[in-house]
Amino acid sequence: MRGYLARKTLVYGLTFVVAVTLNWLIPRLMPGDPVQRMVARAAVQHPETIASMAAYYERTFGLDLPIWQQYLNYWAALFRGDLGTSVWLFPTPVSQVVLEAVPYTLGIMIPAIVLSFVVGNTVGAMAARSRWLDNVALPVGYLVTAMPYMWLAILLAWGLGVALGWFPVAGGYDFGLVPQWSWTFVADLLHHWVLPFLSLFLVSLGGWAIGMRNLIIYELESDYSNYLSALGAPRRLVRRYAFRNAMLPQITGLALQLGTVLGGALVTEIVFGYPGLGKLVLSAIQNQDFFLLQGTLLFVVIGVLVANFVIDIVYVLVDPRTRTGLTGATA
Amino acid sequence: MALSVTDLRVWYRTLKGDVKALDGVTFDVADGEIMGIAGESGCGKTTLGKALIRLxxxxxxxxxxVALDGEKLPIADDAAMRRYRYREVSLIPQYAMSAMNPTRKIGKMIRDLLAAHGVRYAEVLPELERRLGLVGLDAEVLKRYPIELSGGMKQRVVLVLSTLLNPSLLIGDEVTSALDVSSQKAVARALVEFRDHGFVRSMIVITHDISVLFQVADTILVMYAGHLAEKAPARTIIDAPLHPYTKMLIGALPQVGDRYDEQRLSGIEGRPPSLLDPPTGCRFRDRCPLAHDRCAEAPPFREVAEGHQVACWAVS
Structure with a gap:
């Protein structure tokens, strides 16, 4: 187990380095010059003033240094927790901007992932043993899971937001309110939360339900299920074993899905104007804000890596076959 | 009479129609008898084995x-049959390698199964350990996962597990087919020992491999295309078979001491008939060298000598 952990940590560490490097590199390969943009925003005409302003900004952002030194400085700053200064919201530090947005993204993602996983697997397991439910759940599941996130989001915004008027269609909270810990504000927050959450939840739900249904049917046909039934084991016991074994591929699926769900969350936020990381990425790109883009994507990368790492560990704990593979079978 | 099967018919429902895999078989298995069932693929031997425990x-x-110890088994009723499974009729499946839940420790799986039958694991544990010892396994296997055991070990665990509640009848379906010859011998010997210890009253061993039956079985039942061909003590089937199919089946086996570079081992010409729409009369008549007009009528399964029954017009 210890060797396994060490190996996993090494792999994840390497992935992290590569991801951070790419993350640093990609904004620099984008067209456009953020310093020019900031200078232009000041609307000065005098060429000397422009030159000195540009020089000042380049020094501030460290863009006057050779590229390899910028890279090293980036790493050094990273370990100090310094993600640089936002160009768009100058002079707010990037870390502050990102940390304000993170709770919104986590707030829709974590409930959507957990609930869709739990509800989807439960519905799928039930569908595997009820023809009626199967005939309903399967087509609905295929329909929902085939929808792109933003499309379902737009449908929901139109249907439940515009047409029925049940939910607001934009923002994280009412623009007339000031963020604070009051019942009015929290209720408003939840009201705005429903639609983005629902679109993420629904798209993930169908996939889990279909996967679980097929896995359970496969497990119930397997040799160990037949043997147990032949020895007079009650249906409950056979199904309990089948469910447990069918969960294993689903856990792997969860790890693989995280990145996709995160991408979906980012897009969904943009549709609903939800003030999370997704909206931040869009604003950063629109304003050529290298540092904000880097900082946001860094959080995304860290989030996915940590979640995958946790799932890797969970998987080893629930499947003895991976464990024996690690220590060497003693048959 | 431990087991008494009368005119049993079990068909498979398919899109093309009913496949008459088991079409009227009648036989008895005595207390303490190990009866082998032999026949080629598709003759209905596995169907027979399944019909006795779980369709x-x-x-x-x-x-x-089907009557076991004088009590009629409700074989068509899955729920009613549950009461008889494991305690009265038990099974060693074809697939012992994958018969156990891969993600549960063997001991825990046995505990779950026993609990479902209202038996306390702790009470049975000493006997379980003793029987594992009998087949050369350490009690420590109960703390292992199936993946940690070799094929032969799994086969022996399944043997002990299946017979733990001392069933009246044990059905062993191709028990040795997936094993190498040395494990085959060990399992065959264990089967006989378990009968001798009284762990199982009587046994039906299904296999396509007649040489295994010769080591294990007291009597051998030969099946052909959903019908019974011949039943006799194992010795008689090998040395003095009467049914032409049995003769050809035994003739197709290599003999120790014979050299096969000079003579070719003979097989049986042709194939068994389709069971979707089987011919009337004797089903072997298309391949039978002795076939004559009378064979258009199905021959009865008649006793020709003490404990020797044959279904063939040419014999009786």
């Missing part, structure tokens, strides 16, 4: 009765 979803009980 799968495609199988349909068309008629006939």
């Amino acid at each position: 799968d979803t495609r199988m349909r009980h068309e008629g006939g009765t």
Whole structure:
């Protein structure tokens, strides 16, 4: 187990380095010059003033240094927790901007992932043993899971937001309110939360339900299920074993899905104007804000890596076959 | 009479129609008897084995009765049959390698199964450990996962597990087919020992491999295309078979001491008939060298000598 952990940590560490490097590199390969943009925003005409302003900004952002030194400085700053200064919201530090947005993204993602996983697997397991439910759940599941996130989001915004008027269609909270810990504000927050959450939840739900249904049917046909039934084991016991074994591929699926769900969350936020990381990425790109883009994507990368790492560990704990593979079978 | 099967018919439902895999078989298995069932692929031997314990979803009980120790088994009723499974009728499946839940420790799986039958694991544990010892396994295997055991070990665990509640009848379906010859011998010996210890009253061993039956079985039942061909003590089947199919089946086996570079081992010409729409009369007559007009009528399964029954017009 210890060797396994060490190996996993090494792999994840390497992935992290590569991801951070790419993350640093990609904004620099984008067209456009953020310093020019900031200078232009000041609307000065005098060429000397422009030159000195540009020089000042380049020094501030460290863009006057050779590229390899910028890279090293980036790493050094990273370990100090310094993600640089936002160009768009100058002079707010990037870390502050990102940390304000993170709770919104986590707030829709974590409930959507957990609930869709739990509800989807439960519905799928039930569908595997009820023809009626199967005939309903399967087509609905295929329909929902085939929808792109933003499309379902737009449908929901139109249907439940515009047409029925049940939910607001934009923002994280009412623009007339000031963020604070009051019942009015929290209720408003939840009201705005429903639609983005629902679109993420629904798209993930169908996939889990279909996967679980097929896995359970496969497990119930397997040799160990037949043997147990032949020895007079009650249906409950056979199904309990089948469910447990069918969960294993689903856990792997969860790890693989995280990145996709995160991408979906980012897009969904943009549709609903939800003030999370997704909206931040869009604003950063629109304003050529290298540092904000880097900082946001860094959080995304860290989030996915940590979640995958946790799932890797969970998987080893629930499947003895991976464990024996690690220590060497003693048959 | 431990087991008494009368005119049992079990058909498979398929899109093309009913496949008459088991079409009227009648036989008895005595207390303490190990009866082997032999026959080629598709002759209905596995169907017979399954019919006695658990019909799968495609199988349909068309008629006939099965009585164990004088009590009629409700073989067509899955729920009613549950009461008899494991305690009265038990099974060693074809697939012992994958018969155990891969994600549960063997001991825990046995505990779950026993609990479902209202038996306390702790009470049975000493006997379980003793029987594992009998087949050369350490009690420590109970703390292992199936993946940690070799094929032969799994086969022996399944043997002990299946017979733990001392069933009246044990059905062993191709028990040795997936094993190498040395493990085959060990398992065959264990089967006989378990009968001798009284762990199982009587046994039906299904295999395509007649040489295994010769080591294990007291009597051998030969099946052909859903019908019974011949039943006799194992010695008689090998040395003095009467049914032409049995003769050809035994003739197709290599003999120790014979050299096969000078003579060719003979097989049986042709193939068994389709059971979707089987011919009337004797089903072997298309391949039978002794076939004559009378064979258009199905021959009865008649006793020709003490404990020797044959279904053939040419013999009786």
